[in-house]
Amino acid sequence: MKNWLFLAIAIIGEVVATSALKSSEGFTKALPSVVVVVGYGVAFYFLSLALKAIPVGIAYAIWAGLGIVLVTAIAWAFHGQKLDAWAFLGMGLIVSGVAVLNLLSKAGTH
Template sequence: MKNWLFLAIAITSEVIATSALKSSDGFTRLAPSLIVVAGYGAAFYFLSLTLKVIPVGIAYAVWSGLGIVLVTAIAWFFHGQRLDAWGFVGIGLIASGVAVLNLLSKTSAH
């Protein structure tokens, strides 16, 4: 179970870092730039711990799928990015794919 916690920390760190990238203004603003570097450092460290147990394909699918959904939500609330109906369909399909991998697939390490 702790490996899934490590993956959640990795995803959260990556989402924070990716969201701060926009605010860093091309790494010209110090505080957001430091958040980017620290966030990606933490993300890859915790992902490396995760990969000791969870297969890389599953970990990366969960990482990227949840990351896309969360970054899109943050972009909506903080940066004014809006999705059209097809955008919501796509995000829903990504979330569904992650759920199928984790709930139904025997490939996932539970």
């Protein structure tokens, strides 16, 4: 169970870091730049811990899928990114794919 918590922390770190990239303005703003570096450090450290028990393909699918949806939601809420019906459909398909991989596929078993 702790490995899934590690994966969740890794995803949060990556989402925070990626979201701060825009605010860093090409690493010219100090505070957002520090958030980017620390966020990615946290993300990769906790991902490495999660990978001790979670297969890399499963972990990365969850990381990427949730990361895409969460970063897009933050971009919409804080950076004025516009989303249309196709964007929502695409994100729904991503989440559905991650759910199928985790709930129905036997790929995650050791």
